[in-house]
Amino acid sequence: MRKTNAKPKYTWQILVIIVTVIILGLNAIPTFYGNHNALLVSAVNPTQSLPNTQTLRNVVQQQSINVEQIINSESSSKIVIDGDDDALLAAQTQLKTTLGDDFQVRLGSQSAAPKWLQGMGMSPIKLGLDLSGGVLFVLEVDTNKADQERLGNAKDEALQLIHDNGLRGMSVKLADSQEKINLHFLTHQASQVKTVVNELQQRLPGITYTASGDRDGTLVFSDQSVTTFHHEIMAQALTTLRGRIEELGITEAVTQRQGQNRIRIELPGVKDPEQAKRIIGATASLDFYEMAQSGTVGAKTFTDENGRRLRLAPKPIFTGSNIENATSGRDEMGIALVNLALDGIGGKKMSDFSKDNIGNPMVTIFSEYHKNSADEMVKSSKVISVATIQSQLGNRFSITNLDSPQAASDLALLLRAGSLDAPITIVQQRTIQASLGQENVGNGIMALAIGLGITLVFMGLWYRKLGLIANTSLVLNLVCLLGLMALLPNVVLTLPGIAGLVLTVGMAVDTNVLIFERIKEERKRGRSNFLAIETGYKEAFATILDANVTTMITALILLSIGYGPVKGFAMTLSLGILTSMFTGVFVAHVLTSLVKPQIAVKHKELRS
Known part of the structure; x- marks a missing residue:
């Protein structure tokens, strides 16, 4: 009896699977190692040389804290320590006391993965506020105050134009409501007022003039101009705050608009909330x-x-x-x-x-x-x-x-990041301890492990050899998803994101169930194993694609308008859809086509 070998047909598919799994798998590995605490030492004056490695090591070890390694760069030295947050803060205090005001000592982290992985540029998944601990700020932008400042500047412009045109007896005052400018002039100056208003409108587009009598008028900004101004104020505030956060050395922060005039800032891993508050809240x-x-x-x-x-x-x-x-x-x-x-x-x-x-x-x-x-x-x-x-x-x-040097350093940071045109107020501040974050991580991993374990057992018992293929693709799905999340720069894993991981497991299994049930139906119709597999995947693909596309649309909507926990869940869900389509359809199809015909041939040989 002739044996059919399907392997040559799937050569390029196998190559794609191997390359993808290796790349994403390597990116997933550092996540299991986690991060070490670290301190960043930099000079207040960029021209000043940094302390040598041995000096830094000796200062930290005075607190009986073990130094894992010291990484030097042109502008800073990173001291990686073996200890918890208390040890980190103790080491920071010791360094500040010893080095003085000439140096800044900031809190940071360093991947605990092997050096060969770090050398390839691979790092752990960035953890959100609820998993790593940190600080949450909700800021309110005072657009009304910005409107008043804008109107005050318009009044100064009008006064300057009146002075330049030599118009005596004409006065400009802000109304008590601070919402308009009252203009008072003499009767014979009516035509000259138009000249002043035209010049003012050229300098300040959006301002409108309304005559309220023979000797009075009002200047206000149009509603459309106010709306545009508020939009620009919020955009400028977001840009400035993101710049300040980058200057603080925080790369995993989430900064987004919340509602009409509020901004939500999440600073995962921040262990010095007062420094962050002093810089972020400054106007x-x-x-x-x-x-x-x-x-x-x-x-x-x-x-x-x-x-x-x-x-x-x-x-x-x-x-x-x-x-x-x-x-x-x-x-x-x-x-x-x-x-x-x-x-x-x-x-x-x-x-x-x-x-x-x-x-x-x-x-x-x-x-x-x-x-x-x-x-x-x-x-x-x-x-x-x-x-x-x-x-x-x-x-x-x-x-x-x-x-002081600290005042100079703070002022330089604020000026580099930009000033705020509108005052901001911290209306909510919440600190999440790292211990609570670790507890959330443990509970989330436990939930994922239980869900994954039950799914693997069920699929193995119900579908036997096809279940083994489904389980293999499911494990590869999680590996690829973790690797993809670590690879993409702006992806942050949150507690709701772990819920998204659990949901991804269910969706990936659902894909295999649809395909396998279709294959069983084709076998009942008398088709060969090979034809049943090909037909099963082909017929089930349209249903799987529709289900995943509709879910992806929902996830993208949540991703675009949501914030905080909602956005974390949507991010994991949308990436999970992509990896489950890859492993549940592409990988499982290749594995099934390679394994199932060989099993069928063995059974026929045994019966003969």
Whole structure:
């Protein structure tokens, strides 16, 4: 009797399966090793050299903490320790005390996988807030305050135009409601008002003018302009906050809009919530002013630390939005400073201004929002520098006279990440301990193991040899899914994500059940094993595809509009659909076609 060999027909399929499983399997391995705690040591002044490896090791070992390894780079040293979070915090305190204010010591982590896997760029799956512990912030963006600031700037623009056009007797005031600008003028100035309004609308698109009498009118921003402005404010806040989080060295953070004017930030693995709160919740901005000339309309008055009253021009020379880079350091006397690099626009403004104002002062104003005793958001500003311009400056200069190296470092971080145009308030803060995260991981793995075990036993007993094929594809499905989650940069595993893993197991088995039942029906019709397998997979594929596509649509919708736990579940579910289609249809088809005909031939030989 002639033996049919199906292997050559599936050569390329077998090759694809082997390559895919090896790549994803290698990426899945580091997840089982987890992470070690680590400390990142960097210099406040980038030009300052880092302590040598042996010095860092000796400092940490003073707390009887074992150092696994020290990884050096150009800008920092990573100290990997063998210990829990308490040991990590103790080591951080010891390093800060020994190294002083010249160095920053931040908390971090390092993969515990073998070095050959790390050398290939493979790392564990990033764990979410509920699994690794960390901090959750919900921030509220005060768009009303931003509207008031915008309207105040429009009033200053109108005053400047009135002054430039020499219109005496015309006045501009903010309404008590802070929602519009009242314009009062003399009867014969009606035609000149139109000129002022036209120039103002060119400078501030979206502002509208309505006459309320022969001598009065109002200026307001249109509803469409306000809506667009709020959208830009939220987009700018998201971008700025993400920049600040990156500066903190947190790569697994989740930052997304929540509702109308709130932002949700999840910081997994953060063990120093106060530092994160100080940086993320700051609404600092920096503005650079020239001194106001006598008779300047709308001049701003500030008091410096020596009690001197300074009258500044109504508009800054340039703002923090023109700052391209900022680094902290020290001057020749050891006093903390911040070195600034401006973008092209800011550099040109600085060059033009300094060229015409050699010998004149330039004042730096630092502003931030905070809540007063009445729980109202108020803006406070202070003078941090009054410097005399000695020569024409370009796009690089320094801010001196700062309180401490830490203040300089924080200011540089905020300026690098960008200032916020609207004040933000932390309306919710929740800290999840790492011990609770470990408990969640254990419970989740237990649930997955129980579900997987029951499924494997059932499939093995019910379908026998076909069940072994289903079990093989199911295990490969989990390996591929874990590897894919570790490979993709923005995927974070959460507790609901583990529920998605369990659901993926059920969906993968459901795919095999549909196919196997179809194969059994074809065998009852008298078809050979080979034809029954081919027909079974072909006929069941349309049903499987429809079911997975509809589920994928739902998962993508949840992924796009959901946040927090919902997004974690949707991410795991959508990736699980892809891997279950690959293993449940493609891999299982090849395995069934290779194994089942051989079994059938053996039975025929035994009967003969």
